[in-house]
Amino acid sequence: MTESFSTLRVNADRMHDSFIHLASIGATGDGGVSRVTFSEEHLAARTWFRTEIENAGLEFHMDSAGNHSAVLACDDKNAPTLLLGSHLDSVPNGGRFDGALGVVAAIEVLRTVKENGISLKTKLEAIDFTDEEGTLVGLLGSAALVGRLHPEALKNPRGGRQNLVEGMRRAGLPEEAIFEAARPKNSLAGYLELHIEQGKRLERAGINIGIVSAIVGYGSYHMSFIGRADHAGSTTMEDRLDAGQGAGAFILAVRELVMQEFPSCVANVGKVKFSPGASNIVPACADLFLEFRSPDETQLSGLDVALMELAGRKAEQFGLKLLVEPLGKHKPNLMSANIQQAFQKSCNILGLSSMGLASGAIHDAQSLVNVCLVGMIFVPSVDGASHAPREYTKWEDCVNGANVLLQTVLQLAT
């Protein structure tokens, strides 16, 4: 890397224009966006990205998994690709920064490299991965790109088979072709992702950049506590098999278990449904959706076992049956030490403070771990908010992140 590159910066105003335009697509009016995978809003954001790529004089590329990319070629046609990116889909009623910042920063890095006529030894590609948030499958685009999408994930997607089929039809993607998105081995030189932290650690520590050491592993389950529907007026409390009691007790106990015995982990029950669901009928069934995460594989396995035992005990306590359906499982993924060092050097060049941390959130980066060197940085989330309209990162932090990305690309690819 020649010394002159170290003074190069992204065009913060141009990046801001892109970010603001993108944030208007699927805007919910309360500062947030709703762009769930293959919704009309999500498809509009993808169209916007394609136009942005073409306006920048970059090559547009779409693969059969719907991943959209800007490509900046290099002199060596056989050179591998250094991939930068994130995702344009959001959770329902999510924030403007999650995913979007990483895509906007990635294309801005490509524009900056291109307009400065810098010759790289790798191709550079800014990618929007399909369905990172998992409205349908989760990490769908990145898993397909590395050839690790499991056919079962399409047969029984977490978002429901019907929604997947209709979504792919809206996006014009034939399902059978999705596996053709797999890239040839050794075609990728690395993957870098800028993302908001979605937690409070950077803000609390007053640090500019978080250099991710590992992405948590996770497990998720659909659990059904099954009792019996009875008339809620004429059935004594003693005579009930109230599925809601099992669910309530489990929800409370999950938090206690994690806080007391698995302090490096987190767990969440984010969705619950009582059936038949009338105020005058004792719940016959309580369905709940559990997720838990840890950056440590041993802790993750231990928590998994402890949660299953806990659910069984709570069902038994209230005379209920328990059905457990595993929805997904993923080991923790370590980020490349080399790339962590390169991020560190970029922070030094830019005069930014940094710290290492684990990502509690799941990211496309983990799909790439077994295929190429992978690195990820975080910028501070105000009040740690994310997956919500009040999600916010100061614009100077967004620009800092993009400049770390740029400087790291220049280190790795020149």
Add this chain to the structure above:
Amino acid sequence: MTESFSTLRVNADRMHDSFIHLASIGATGDGGVSRVTFSEEHLAARTWFRTEIENAGLEFHMDSAGNHSAVLACDDKNAPTLLLGSHLDSVPNGGRFDGALGVVAAIEVLRTVKENGISLKTKLEAIDFTDEEGTLVGLLGSAALVGRLHPEALKNPRGGRQNLVEGMRRAGLPEEAIFEAARPKNSLAGYLELHIEQGKRLERAGINIGIVSAIVGYGSYHMSFIGRADHAGSTTMEDRLDAGQGAGAFILAVRELVMQEFPSCVANVGKVKFSPGASNIVPACADLFLEFRSPDETQLSGLDVALMELAGRKAEQFGLKLLVEPLGKHKPNLMSANIQQAFQKSCNILGLSSMGLASGAIHDAQSLVNVCLVGMIFVPSVDGASHAPREYTKWEDCVNGANVLLQTVLQLAT
């Protein structure tokens, strides 16, 4: 009452034909029926009832609240009416007996009186009350009939305003006319209702007939525990304001409170919703629907206060806000002592065992309490099941109930 009437019995086979035909309307294939108010199935059941009335040579009458009746006139045109009845609507996926038995028995009593040419001193009317179960409003038809339907109940119905408007349109009932269903004062001589117990007391005691002493009062609330949506992977357990914790703790504590401090009462949380409702987002809001009941007014008020305090404490424990919306409240209603004695005498005539008990379920009978003498009897529910497809009462018990109804009509109206 002349001695000869005491040998009179309903036509059990004819009543069985009626019951089986009715049970086929809205049948769910698992032994249950789904005939929620003004659904196509419910409207079909009402049409069946009208045909049944006309086939029996009885007068058909429908009022502006949609109550359907069979009327058997008497010599004195100014005589008051002795009303018998129940309801044809059901809870979603409910049972065949709840409400339906009372309507079928009522018309069978009229047919028996008519074909035996018995001269009564009152008109006799078998009525199907609109919306007893409260899919839309709850006790809609009976409240309108006694002139106690509150306009607010139509403006903000528990089943949702839109559902009420659409339902009334399907049933051909103009909303503004509904209050015209109110009957003149002193036009009713009494109201008798046969119903299944929906509990286990009669079955456990091996008793044929339950003579209802009181119908429980109740209260119901929509409660919202409000926390904050956060990313469930990147937000530490300590940093969360998890609305689900408040809901879970409350659901558990309600049961404990009732069992330990209010043993004559019951309470139920039958419906819960977490928002935004994704497994990877900490619940920002947990909405739940609470109902509680007691045959004793003092106990009911005490429980009401204790439940509100409990919800407040649980919200506070987890740093949550609490919103409470009252959905309804009703004092316990005592049944007529005279009619209880008449039921007792009928049981003696028929050689049936009986016991007094409170009704834990709400019934149209309570709407009539302040207008005329009201009495209600129960027949045993197998395993106490109700509001569920496995709801079942032995046919001989159903016939016993109808015969008690007939004998009591003969006592009161001859």
